[in-house]
Structure formats: C-alpha cells, structure tokens
Amino acid sequence: MAKVCGIYQILNTVNGKSYIGSSKQINERLREHRYKLNKGIHTNSHLQAAWTKYGKKVFTYSAIVECLETDLLFYEDLIISGYKSNNRKFGYNQRIVTESNSGLVTKRTTNKPGEKFNRLTLIEPLYIKNRRRFWLCKCDCGTVKELCVVDVRKGHTKSCGCLQTERQLVWLKEQHKKGPWNKGMKHGLS
Numbered sequence: 001m002a003k004v005c006g007i008y009q010i011l012n013t014v015n016g017k018s019y020i021g022s023s024k025q026i027n028e029r030l031r032e033h034r035y036k037l038n039k040g041i042h043t044n045s046h047l048q049a050a051w052t053k054y055g056k057k058v059f060t061y062s063a064i065v066e067c068l069e070t071d072l073l074f075y076e077d078l079i080i081s082g083y084k085s086n087n088r089k090f091g092y093n094q095r096i097v098t099e100s101n102s103g104l105v106t107k108r109t110t111n112k113p114g115e116k117f118n119r120l121t122l123i124e125p126l127y128i129k130n131r132r133r134f135w136l137c138k139c140d141c142g143t144v145k146e147l148c149v150v151d152v153r154k155g156h157t158k159s160c161g162c163l164q165t166e167r168q169l170v171w172l173k174e175q176h177k178k179g180p181w182n183k184g185m186k187h188g189l190s
C-alpha cells in the first residue's frame with residue numbers, strides 16, 4: 001500500500017464517535033492501533049474500552065486528509081476541534097501529547113525563560129495543573145498567555161491563537177480554490 005501522510009479517523013459506526021490521529025504513514029499507524037486494541041494494550045483507555053465493548057467489526061478506518069509532514073500537527077488540531085473528538089461525548093481523543101502522533105513518548109526537558117518556539121517566548125513557570133506544566137508565554141503579536149509548556153515546545157501551541165486564526169483563513173481560502181483535500185471528495189470535485 002502506498003504511503004499516505006495525513007490525518008486518519010477511526011470511527012465507531014454504532015455511536016458515531018471518532019478517534020483522530022496523524023501519521024507520516026497512515027496505514028502503518030492504523031495497523032499498530034489495531035494490533036494494540038486487539039491485544040487489549042492500547043494506551044488510550046477510552047478507545048480500548050469501546051473496542052472491547054462494541055467489538056472490532058463496528059470500527060472503520062479512513063484517511064480524511066492528506067497533507068505535508070510539516071502540517072500534520074496543524075491539521076490534526078484543526079480536525080480534532082472540528083469533530084470535537086477530544087470531548088468524551090463525541091470521540092476518543094485524550095488530549096495527551098504522548099499518545100498523539102507516531103506514539104512518541106515525551107521526554108522530560110528543562111525549559112528556560114527566553115526560549116522561543118514558533119511565535120511563543122517562554123517568560124516564567126507558573127503552576128502545574130493535571131500534571132501539565134504551565135508557563136507564562138509571550139506571543140510575537142504581543143499577547144501574554146498562560147500555556148502548557150509541553151504543547152508550546154512540541155508545537156501543538158504555536159501562538160496565542162493569532163496564528164491559528166490566520167492559518168484557518170488561509171486554509172479555507174485554499175480549499176475553496178483547489179478543492180481535493182478530502183479523499184472522499186477528490187473525484188467528485190475534479
């Protein structure tokens with residue numbers, strides 16, 4: 001099977017809940033998910049519980065967006081928000097950095113004031129909430145915000161929100177212009 005880099009969906013066809021993920025090789029990644037789910041060792045307990053409860057036959061898999069590797073996080077974020085799949089009512093995504101993307105495990109790193117990631121500069125550490133470490137960060141646009149430092153470091157959060165807004169506009173304009181981002185729509189539109 002060809003390598004597809006992009007965003008995929010694991011859908012529970014009984015209750016409509018989705019798990020959204022991103023990968024450089026979607027087919028490979030889906031195989032890994034299925035393997036772990038079948039063994040009962042998947043790190044996403046919500047998805048694992050559903051798999052055990054409903055059985056594997058009710059789940060379908062699809063690539064919903066093909067994109068460049070550098071845009072994976074951006075699209076993943078956008079689509080998770082779109083499907084609200086990080087809300088237990090609608091999906092199985094647990095917003096934990098360690099379980100998104102190629103299953104990478106977060107290493108403990110030392111953060112220093114003045115370090116810059118994308119548009120954000122770390123100012124000072126604030127507090128830890130739900131095992132997430134929050135720092136005061138300053139965005140290039142001037143906005144100061146309390147953000148999870150792991151999200152900032154990993155690029156899940158790239159700005160105070162101004163970048164997202166800008167890019168969503170650009171994205172929408174592009175889709176309008178050139179169409180076939182959605183595999184399912186590819187043929188219909190061209």
Ligand SMILES: [Zn+2]
Pocket residue numbers: 119139140141142143159160161162163
């Ligand atoms: Zn900003």
